[in-house]
Structures are given as C-alpha cells and as structure tokens.
Amino acid sequence: MDLFEYQGKQYFARFDIPVSRGGVATTVDEAVKVADASGYPVVVKAQVQVGGRGKAGGIKLANNAEEARLHANNILGMDIKGHVVKCVWVENASDIDEEYYASFTLDRGAKKHLLMLSAQGGIEIEVVAEKDPDAIIKLHIDPVDGLSPGAAHKAAVDAKIPAKAVDGVAKILVQLYRCFTEGDCDLAEINPLILKPTGEVHALDAKVSLDDNAAFRHPEWDEYRATEELDAREQLARTHGLQYIGLDGTVGIIANGAGLAMSTLDVVNQVGGTAANFLDIGGGANADVMAAALEVINFDEKVTSIFINIFGGITRGEEVAKGIVEALSRVTLKAPIVIRLDGTNAEEGRKILADAGIPESTLISKPTMLEAARAAVAISNGK
Amino acid sequence: MAIFVNKETKVIVQGLTGGQGKYHGLRNQAYGTQVVGGVTPGKGGTDIAGIPVFNSVAQAVAATGADASFIAVPPKAAPAAILEAAAAGIRFIVCITEGIPAQDEAKVFNTLVRDYPKTRLLGPNCPGIISPGKCNIGITAGEIAELPQAGKKNVGIVSRSGTLTYQALYELKQRGIGVSTCVGIGGDPVPGTNFIDCLREFQNDPETDAIIMIGEIGGSAEEEAAEFIKAHVTKPMSAYIAGVTAPAGKKMGHAGAIVSGGKGTAQGKMDALSAAGVKVGNNPTEAGDLMAEIIAALG
Numbered sequence: 137m138d139l140f141e142y143q144g145k146q147y148f149a150r151f152d153i154p155v156s157r158g159g160v161a162t163t164v165d166e167a168v169k170v171a172d173a174s175g176y177p178v179v180v181k182a183q184v185q186v187g188g189r190g191k192a193g194g195i196k197l198a199n200n201a202e203e204a205r206l207h208a209n210n211i212l213g214m215d216i217k218g219h220v221v222k223c224v225w226v227e228n229a230s231d232i233d234e235e236y237y238a239s240f241t242l243d244r245g246a247k248k249h250l251l252m253l254s255a256q257g258g259i260e261i262e263v264v265a266e267k268d269p270d271a272i273i274k275l276h277i278d279p280v281d282g283l284s285p286g287a288a289h290k291a292a293v294d295a296k297i298p299a300k301a302v303d304g305v306a307k308i309l310v311q312l313y314r315c316f317t318e319g320d321c322d323l324a325e326i327n328p329l330i331l332k333p334t335g336e337v338h339a340l341d342a343k344v345s346l347d348d349n350a351a352f353r354h355p356e357w358d359e360y361r362a363t364e365e366l367d368a369r370e371q372l373a374r375t376h377g378l379q380y381i382g383l384d385g386t387v388g389i390i391a392n393g394a395g396l397a398m399s400t401l402d403v404v405n406q407v408g409g410t411a412a413n414f415l416d417i418g419g420g421a422n423a424d425v426m427a428a429a430l431e432v433i434n435f436d437e438k439v440t441s442i443f444i445n446i447f448g449g450i451t452r453g454e455e456v457a458k459g460i461v462e463a464l465s466r467v468t469l470k471a472p473i474v475i476r477l478d479g480t481n482a483e484e485g486r487k488i489l490a491d492a493g494i495p496e497s498t499l500i501s502k503p504t505m506l507e508a509a510r511a512a513v514a515i516s517n518g519k
Numbered sequence: 520m521a522i523f524v525n526k527e528t529k530v531i532v533q534g535l536t537g538g539q540g541k542y543h544g545l546r547n548q549a550y551g552t553q554v555v556g557g558v559t560p561g562k563g564g565t566d567i568a569g570i571p572v573f574n575s576v577a578q579a580v581a582a583t584g585a586d587a588s589f590i591a592v593p594p595k596a597a598p599a600a601i602l603e604a605a606a607a608g609i610r611f612i613v614c615i616t617e618g619i620p621a622q623d624e625a626k627v628f629n630t631l632v633r634d635y636p637k638t639r640l641l642g643p644n645c646p647g648i649i650s651p652g653k654c655n656i657g658i659t660a661g662e663i664a665e666l667p668q669a670g671k672k673n674v675g676i677v678s679r680s681g682t683l684t685y686q687a688l689y690e691l692k693q694r695g696i697g698v699s700t701c702v703g704i705g706g707d708p709v710p711g712t713n714f715i716d717c718l719r720e721f722q723n724d725p726e727t728d729a730i731i732m733i734g735e736i737g738g739s740a741e742e743e744a745a746e747f748i749k750a751h752v753t754k755p756m757s758a759y760i761a762g763v764t765a766p767a768g769k770k771m772g773h774a775g776a777i778v779s780g781g782k783g784t785a786q787g788k789m790d791a792l793s794a795a796g797v798k799v800g801n802n803p804t805e806a807g808d809l810m811a812e813i814i815a816a817l818g
Contacts, residue, residue: 242621244708244738244775247628279625280633320620348770350620352595379772394706394772395680395735398761402785403802405764414765416772447682447689449646450543450658479685480660505686506804 137346140183142225143360144342150356151315153308153326154338158227167208168201170226176200177229180207184219185365187260192216197229219365230340235328236297237261237272238309239343240316249277249316251309253295257328271296283313304337305329320350369413369436376428378415385410386516388433388442388471390426392417392451400445403505409513412439421451426459427466434469443512444475445505446482453477453485460499461492472515473499476508521650521667521700522675522720522727523611523639524587528654531556531585531609533576533592533600535567539615540591543658544570547589550661552654555583576607587611589647589656594618597643598627605635612711613656614642624709631711640711644773646681646703649688657703663688667697667726672817674810675721676701677714678733679740680773683761683803687731690807696814699727706735706773714744722752729755729813731806732797736762737776737783745791755813756797759806760785 139147145155158174160183161167171178182194189195194216198204204226214221235258243250254272256264264271273295277283288309292302308329316324325343332338351357366374373380379394383401387409391397397416404411413436417425433442446456456477463469477485486501502508530547534540535557545568548554556571556579563574573579576588588604590597590612597616604612624643631638641648647657651664663685667673674696678684684703691698702717704710714732721727730752734741741760748756763785765771767778778784789799798813800806 242625242708244740245743247625247709249625278629279622280629317622320622322621347621349594349618350622353620381766381769381771383766391682393680393682394776395678395684395733395761396682396686398680398735398765398771398776399683399686399759399803401765402761402763406801411764414769414771447685449660449681449685478689479663504804506802 137348137357137360137364138185139344139346139360140185140363141181141342142183144344145339147319147344148315148339148342151311151319153311153315154336155342156227156230156338156340158225160223160225161208162223164205164208164212167224167226168205171198171204172201174226174228178204178226179229180204180211181225182211182214182216182221183223183225184216184221186217186219189216194221230330230338231333232330233333234298234301234331236305236331237264237327238305238312238329239323239325239327240313240321241323243276246276249279251275251277251283251291253291253309255296261327282317283310285310300335301331301337304331304335308337308339320347320354321345322347369432372435373415373432376432378429378432379418380432381414383411383413385412386438386440387512388412388436388439389445390415390417390429390433390442391445392421392447396445396447400443400505400509403509404443404513407506407510407513409509409516412436417451422455423459423462426456427463430460430463430469431467434467439471441471441512441515442469442473443508444473445508446475446477446479448479448482452480453482454488457485457488461488464494464498469498472497474502474508474512474515475499476502476505521653522717522724523700523702524648524650524654524656526653528587528611529553529555529583529585530587530589530656531558531576531579531583533558533588533590533604535559535570535572536562537591541567543591544589547655550655551652552656555585576603576609580607580609585609587656588613590614590616592616594620598623601627601640602630605631605638610638612638612640613645613647614640615645615647615657616642617644619643619707621708624707628709628711641702642705642711644707645705645710646684648700648702650700651698659685659688659701659703663692664701665692665695665697667699671697672728672814673697673699673726674814675699675724675727675730677717677721677730678703679706679735680733680761683733686803687733687806690803691810694807694811696811699724706775708738708775714740715747718744718747718752722754727754728817729810731810732756732758733803733806734758734760734788735773735776736765736771736778736785739783741788742791745795745797748792748795748797755817757800757806757809757813758792758797759800759803760788
C-alpha cells in the first residue's frame with residue numbers, strides 16, 4: 137500500500153523523524169486554518185500518488201492567509217495526470233541550505249536491506265543514478281544485525297554529506313531504518329532530506345510503501361486503507377476480500393493462483409483480446425468466493441465476456457462449479473462465461489455444470505487454456 | 520535419482536492438526552511420502568490418522584529420525600516454525616504459508632544462512648516439491664505428475680508460481696513426458712531456494728535430461744538464472760515468463776510480482792533467457808511444445 141505524502145510524514149513522526157509543522161485539509165477553510173496554525177509562510181501541497189505535481193502547479197508557497205486560500209482553492213479538485221486532488225497538506229515553509237536523498241528498500245537479489253544515500257537530493261534518484269552514479273552510495277545491511285549508529289555515520293561520510301550535516305543525517309538514517317523495519321515498509325524514502333540554515337536536518341518529503349502482509353500487526357494502518365485510491369470495482373472486490381486489479385479491457389478474468397491469473401491475461405492478449413481485470417481467487421476457493429468474483433466482474437460495465445481459468449490444486453473443481461451455479465441463481469450475468477476447468481476434481485465440476493442445465497449462451501466449456509481464451513476473445517470482440 | 524527429496528525422505532508436518540496441514544499432510548502420505556510425525560505445541564501425545572503428534576520439532580526428530588519438514592502454519596507463526604525446524608537439525612524445509620511479512624522473511628533467510636547453513640528452505644508461499652513416484656511434500660495434486668521413465672528422457676521443473684507449476688506438470692503429462700522432480704520456489708520477495716539452487720541440482724542429477732523453468736515479473740531472479748545457465752547449465756531448457764501484460768507498479772497477487780522503475784518486466788526476462796540459449800514460449804502450452812521438441816531431439 138502506497139501512502140500519501142501527509143500519511144508518510146505522519147508515519148515518520150511515529151519514529152521521531154523530524155518533519156515540518158503542518159496538517160491535512162480537504163476544504164479551503166480547513167486549509168487556511170491549518171496554515172494559520174503552522175505559521176507563515178506555508179507550502180500548500182496537492183496530495184496525489186503521482187510524480188510531477190510541482191510542475192503541474194500542485195505545490196505553491198503562500199505568505200499569508202489570503203494566498204493560502206487562493207492556492208488551496210486552485211489546487212483542491214485539480215486533475216494531475218488523471219488523479220483528482222482530494223486533499224492538500226499545508227506545512228510551515230522551510231529555509232533550505234542543501235538537499236540530500238535517503239532511502240531503505242529490500243534488495244531482493246542480495247536478500248539484504250539496502251540503504252541508498254546521496255548528497256544530491258531534490259531530484260529523482262533515477263536521474264542522479266544516470267548522470268552521476270558515483271554520487272549515490274549503496275550500503276547492504278544484514279537484517280539480522282540491523283543498522284548501527286556507527287555504520288550510519290560512516291555511510292553519511294562516504295556519501296560526502298558535508299561535515300556540519302553528518303551527525304544529523306546519521307541520526308535520521310537510524311530513525312528511518314527503524315521506520316523501515318519495525319514499521320514494515322517496502323520502501324521508506326526521503327527526498328529531499330534538507331539541511332536548514334539553523335543546522336538542523338529534516339525530512340521535507342515522504343515516500344512510504346507498506347508491506348500488506350504485515351497489516352496484521354499494524355492496526356494503525358486501517359486509516360490509510362480508508363483513503364487508498366481504488367476505483368469502484370476495486371472497492372467492491374475489497375469488500376469481498378478478493379485479489380483484484382482493475383484494467384481497461386473487455387474480457388473479465390477469474391483464475392486461481394497469481395501466476396495462472398497473470399498467464400491468463402497474457403494469453404487473452406496474445407489471441408487478440410484485452411483483459412478487464414486481474415482476479416486471483418486464490419487457493420481453496422469455495423462456492424461463495426466464486427459467486428463473489430462473478431459479482432465483481434459483472435459490476436464492470438466494459439466486460440463483454442468472462443473467462444474462468446481454473447487449475448485445481450487446493451482449489452477443487454466441484455467447488456468452483458457449485459459457485460458458478462450459485463452465482464447464476466443470484467445474479468443475472470451481463471456477459472457469457474467461457475470456462476476451462478482442470479486439475480483436482482475437474483471431472484465432478486464439469487458434471488455439475490453440465491447437469492445444471494445452463495444454456496450455451498451463458499456458459500461454454502473448453503478443454504484447454506488457449507481454446508478457452510480464443511472463445512472468450514471471439515465473443516468479446518463480437519465475432 | 521531426483522533432487523532434494525526421494526523415497527528415503529522422512530517428513531514431519533508442522534501444523535498437522537490444523538486444516539491445511541491435515542488435509543495436505545494426509546494427501547502427501549497417501550501419495551507414498553513417508554510422513555512420520557506432526558508437530559503442534561500442546562498437542563503432543565495425540566495423533567492424526569495414526570501419525571504421532573509431538574510438542575516440538577526436536578522431540579519429533581528424536582522419535583522419528585525425520586530429515587524434512589512441511590510447514591503449514593499461519594503467517595504469524597511461520598518464521599518461528601522455520602527456525603525451530605532448522606535448530607532441530609531438519610535438512611529440508613518446505614513452507615507453504617502465504618502472507619509472511621517481507622521483513623520477517625529477510626531475517627529468517629539471513630539467520631538460516633548464518634546459523635544453519637546445512638538447512639535448505641523451500642518457500643515460503645510455494646506449492647512444495649514432488650519427485651513423482653517417490654515423495655510429494657506440499658499441495659501439488661500428485662496424480663497430475665507423470666512418473667519418470669527409465670530408458671527415456673525426463674524433465675525437471677522449477678517454477679515461481681503454484682498453479683503454473685501444475686500447468687507445467689499437466690503439459691508434460693499430456694505429452695507423456697516423465698518428470699524427475701518438480702520444485703515450486705514460491706512467489707515471495709525472499710525465497711529460501713531460488714532458480715539457481717534448483718538449476719545446479721538438476722544439472723547434476725543423472726535422472727534429469729532437460730529442464731523447464733517458469734518465471735514471472737518482478738525482481739531479477741530470472742536474469743540471474745540466465746547468467747548461471749550461460750555459464751553452468753548444459754542440459755537443454757525451455758521457459759515461460761508470466762506477466763507480459765501486467766501493468767507497472769501493481770502487485771499481481773504475489774508479493775514479489777511487481778514491475779517497478781521499468782525493472783523486472785517479462786520481456787526483459789524472456790530476452791535474458793533467450794540469450795542464454797533457453798527456448799522461451801509465449802504461454803505455458805508453447806513452453807510444453809518446445810520441451811516436446813527438445814525431448815524428441817534428444818532421442
């Protein structure tokens with residue numbers, strides 16, 4: 137789950153990482169109130185999960201309440217690359233002497249934590265990596281040992297952070313590492329990490345991505361979940377606990393297992409179709425799950441055919457078949473189903489479907505993944 | 520021969536008294552796997568269908584001589600279960616648990632490397648391993664795996680995805696091609712066993728004549744495998760990579776299946792494998808067809 141900047145800053149604050157005084161606002165009046173409380177000048181920042189908001193006019197400096205009102209009014213509701221701004225973060229503006237970069241991620245190849253640190257911040261790290269790769273230091277950290285204050289200090293020196301800022305940067309690195317590990321982040325990034333004229337080091341931005349697998353030990357994440365940017369289809373899928381990702385095509389996809397679901401998208405594409413979604417009903421899915429999956433697919437107005445691709449392992453064919461029969465009794469599907477059923481108890485499943493007396497205009501069974509994909513795409517394309 | 524597990528492998532099931540552990544543990548036993556015990560703290564002294572249950576892995580190992588463990592416990596308990604098995608001297612651990620936090624996985628992996636270098640972990644979030652006719656640990660339906668055939672050419676399978684592992688087994692069965700061992704390494708960011716570990720074993724396994732590899736988007740494991748193949752694998756290979764059409768920045772079901780910053784794309788992985796001499800199919804069926812051609816050419 138990716139956090140908005142303001143949520144990232146609130147998350148940082150939990151780990152004592154210094155951030156600017158400020159608050160979040162969804163209306164112009166609220167924004168002015170927060171600006172008054174933060175102390176002028178303030179920066180009004182659009183909260184969207186997309187890069188380039190500064191260029192799009194989504195970040196503005198305000199010297200007084202009047203300007204704050206003007207900017208908040210312009211920015212709220214603004215469309216930035218297809219993302220509508222629903223709230224702004226208003227914070228006390230910082231004087232900046234220098235800008236650095238710091239992040240922690242998991243290096244999957246090395247199977248260790250990775251610190252990336254650079255004395256060149258404020259621009260995208262990919263740009264720095266391309267122009268001046270030596271300006272970024274990469275330090276692998278064994279997750280069993282963690283990051284010691286001494287190692288953080290050395291990293292700051294190695295990254296050529298100026299002497300006056302080294303202590304401050306090292307301190308924040310240790311705090312950010314704690315946020316990354318104890319906070320169960322996939323990514324914890326500060327860009328820019330700034331040095332103020334007063335000598336303080338401070339996080340001016342926050343990019344945090346949380347590991348969904350760790351949600352069970354973070355009840356505080358619930359509030360972030362409420363603001364996640366999901367479309368209506370994804371919202372509905374979530375209420376059913378389904379692994380669903382909305383796409384733009386016309387063939388609704390239901391498969392068991394992430395790999396098979398991805399592969400189903402690929403095959404549909406190869407035979408000239410487009411997938412409306414990714415939907416993995418997971419291992420051991422029963423009739424209820426299948427019925428819920430069909431309900432979500434049916435909700436998508438673009439869908440003109442449905443491809444159910446099941447290879448039973450834990451998932452059993454007869455459960456899948458029962459789910460389809462039950463779903464058909466509950467909802468009127470707007471598009472026909474093409475099903476390919478193999479693996480555990482597939483025979484029983486196929487028999488249940490055959491005995492249910494479902495007309496061929498509603499459900500067609502095909503023996504292989506490729507044939508089923510071709511049939512689903514042909515229907516979807518109106519052939 | 521087979522890799523990692525065979526007829527002699529003695530398996531305990533951590534979580535045998537739970538729903539998943541019981542269902543799959545008994546299925547594994549019915550397949551012919553030596554399931555010698557179960558472990559559930561507090562339930563020592565009981566049994567599941569005659570399989571004795573112990574309070575700890577150490578007790579189970581002492582009583583049964585088990586050398587492998589099948590872990591089917593919830594994500595919260597799995598990291599400790601893995602380390603307990605390693606500490607008790609278990610040589611081969613299969614963990615099917617899905618949903619373990621990445622931070623825990625990274626810690627467990629590095630602890631194993633440091634403190635228990637002789638223990639191999641397969642998974643987490645994997646379907647397990649099957650050496651057809653000899654041993655099946657995990658959730659694979661044994662009947663879809665074609666037995667290896669003496670005097671004929673047999674194939675080793677290694678895959679990141681569960682259902683695509685079954686699909687690969689199925690594609691080979693349709694063509695009557697025997698399987699030496701099929702390993703599902705799992706779709707998480709820090710798998711205990713990676714492609715290279717399996718490729719090395721298959722290369723050294725006299726029963727394996729060719730190899731199918733099934734990868735997916737995210738990370739760089741396939742690219743690293745391609746480098747290894749170029750340098751060390753002389754047996755012919757076919758491959759398939761899932762996720763050609765996956766949008767960037769979205770986790771496609773598996774925690775590890777994500778294209779980020781233009782890295783980890785299916786196309787990049789397919790190109791790397793092709794350059795290493797692997798025949799790459801555009802879907803699982805094509806990978807099966809390519810393997811059939813390879814087997815025919817081997818004679």
